[in-house]
Amino acid sequence: MFEAKLEKGNDFKRIVSALKELIEQASWDLTDEGVQLQSMDSSHVALVQLHMKESGFKSYRCDNSMAMGLNMEHLNKIFGAFSSGSVEISSEDDSDSVKFVFEDEKGSRKQSYELRLMDLDVEQLGIPDQEYGASFTMPSGEFTKIIKDMLVIGETVNINVTKGQVIFKTDGEIGKAEVHLQRGESIDDDAEDEEDGKLHLEVDDPIDLSFATQYLKKFTAAGSLAKTVTVSLSKDVPMVICYEIEEVGHLKYFLAPKIDDDEED
Secondary structure (H helix, E strand, O other): OEEEEEOOHHHHHHHHHHHOOOOOEEEEEEEOOEEEEEEEOOOOOEEEEEEEEHHHOOEEEEOOOEEEEEEHHHHHHHHOOOOOOEEEEEEOOOOOEEEEEEEOOOOOOEEEEEEEOEOOOOOOOOOOOOOOOEEEEEEHHHHHHHHHHHHHHOOEEEEEEOOOEEEEEEEEOOEEEEEEEEOOOEOOOOOOOHHHHEOEEEEOOOEEEEEEHHHHHHHHHHHHHOOEEEEEEOOOOOEEEEEEEOOOEEEEEEEOOOOOHHHHO
């Protein structure tokens, strides 16, 4: 038997909405330690990893580890009916469906939905621990805006990180764009916490890498889950974009850098 109740149901709704931008279906791995999800997009270019820890739920029960295969578009449609309150998820052992119950804050309204499970053969990829040459943390809303603006101009975003700044650049048919962010400077003056509004940098090695803008745009669908986003970079390994979900866990995206034709030669 699996039963879990998340007090802040909006967190789960935002997770589902973000995931469906990248993946069509996924296997949710349920254990006594929490909920895990790992899946590649249909083109096998990007990887997403979700971890929701057991302690992040108001109540949590998982008698036996199980995999819950779900169509993300169908799941997102169900959560279109959710407005506010809590979400309870339950499934019997060997059941072919999962039940979702939405309850408002007053407990005066309940909605119940059942979604048929899918039998998915998903290979779990081992993600090794990696030391990164550079990482930066910035307001998630500002990161979303930068990527959105870059997508208007070009298909590739170049990210240059030094000990003092981060530079986003793109070059397309209609022109060019650059955004310079200075270390320690406020990027979002409206942030509730002053430190959350600043650019924080950890740099061992300067980094200059390029990535597909369309994938970065899909990743920013998770921007509403966290006040800040952390981007970790190293040469010749996939970048990691991490959204820490307060009290719940994290959502991470992995994307390999683009290789210039000159480098291939």
